[in-house]
Amino acid sequence: MKLDGKTSQDGDVIMPPSLAKRIFAVWYRHMRVYTKNIFSNGFPPFIEPLIFLSGIGLGLGKYIPQMGGVSYAGFLAPGLLVTTAMFTAAFECSFGTFIRMEFNKVYDGMLAAPISVEDLLVGEILWAGTKGFFFSFAVLCIIIAFGIMPISYSILVPFVGFLTGMMFGALSLFVTSYVKVISYFNFYFTGFLSPMFFFSGVVFPIENLPAPLIAFAEVLPLTHAVRLSRALCFRSFNPSLLLDMGYMAAFTAIVGCLAINRLRHRLLD
Numbered sequence: 001m002k003l004d005g006k007t008s009q010d011g012d013v014i015m016p017p018s019l020a021k022r023i024f025a026v027w028y029r030h031m032r033v034y035t036k037n038i039f040s041n042g043f044p045p046f047i048e049p050l051i052f053l054s055g056i057g058l059g060l061g062k063y064i065p066q067m068g069g070v071s072y073a074g075f076l077a078p079g080l081l082v083t084t085a086m087f088t089a090a091f092e093c094s095f096g097t098f099i100r101m102e103f104n105k106v107y108d109g110m111l112a113a114p115i116s117v118e119d120l121l122v123g124e125i126l127w128a129g130t131k132g133f134f135f136s137f138a139v140l141c142i143i144i145a146f147g148i149m150p151i152s153y154s155i156l157v158p159f160v161g162f163l164t165g166m167m168f169g170a171l172s173l174f175v176t177s178y179v180k181v182i183s184y185f186n187f188y189f190t191g192f193l194s195p196m197f198f199f200s201g202v203v204f205p206i207e208n209l210p211a212p213l214i215a216f217a218e219v220l221p222l223t224h225a226v227r228l229s230r231a232l233c234f235r236s237f238n239p240s241l242l243l244d245m246g247y248m249a250a251f252t253a254i255v256g257c258l259a260i261n262r263l264r265h266r267l268l269d
Contacts, residue, residue: 132165
């Protein structure tokens with residue numbers, strides 16, 4: 001959608017807001033809605049990792065003393081930092097986007113303002129990344145508070161959560177572009193995201209998998225986010241991490257462009 005300047009009654013050309021302001025307006029709208037109920041929205045991210053680590057990390061950890069040279073809870077922690085970003089971004093840009101688009105008709109009002117479909121969907125992806133950052137930070141607070149992980153470079157992991165949120169926000173928008181009935185998202189979460197949780201190096205090293213499954217795991221986007229998170233938490237850096245960052249950036253850009261192209265027709269029709 002092209003944004004042309006309008007002419008005022010005095011004959012002056014009124015130019016539309018800049019690109020940054022238009023995208024920020026979308027992000028700001030979502031932030032205001034989310035923080036309107038900040039306690040109910042912001043408190044659960046601090047409780048969920050505590051329950052998971054207590055039930056799985058500490059309970060199963062009694063039977064698995066170590067994994068990858070660290071305690072099992074310590075092995076799980078870096079993966080949880082980014083999987084929480086994955087799930088919250090996926091929910092935001094699947095169920096959330098569908099409801100705003102089909103039920104609440106929020107996008108109809110937003111597109112009546114001087115913003116384009118591209119501005120709107122880029123703002124959606126950035127908001128998904130922001131939620132990924134916040135949820136990763138919430139999990140990190142719990143992990144550090146219980147002494148599972150030292151602060152060190154792990155304080156940078158929420159930025160990986162931001163990239164993870166953007167990546168899965170773009171992917172979820174792409175999925176949303178095909179969904180006509182909201183219940184179909186169950187196939188996305190149950191058939192793709194949940195299995196990926198187990199085959200991306202979160203609960204066990206992918207190196208222990210058969211060779212075909214290792215190749216399959218390398219294709220999954222979450223694998224690269226987990227690897228970056230674990231590298232920061234354990235301070236185990238190597239040049240191959242640049243490939244993981246490149247994969248995440250390329251995946252977000254390509255899938256995001258595909259999602260925007262498909263949703264443009266749906267939003268404007």
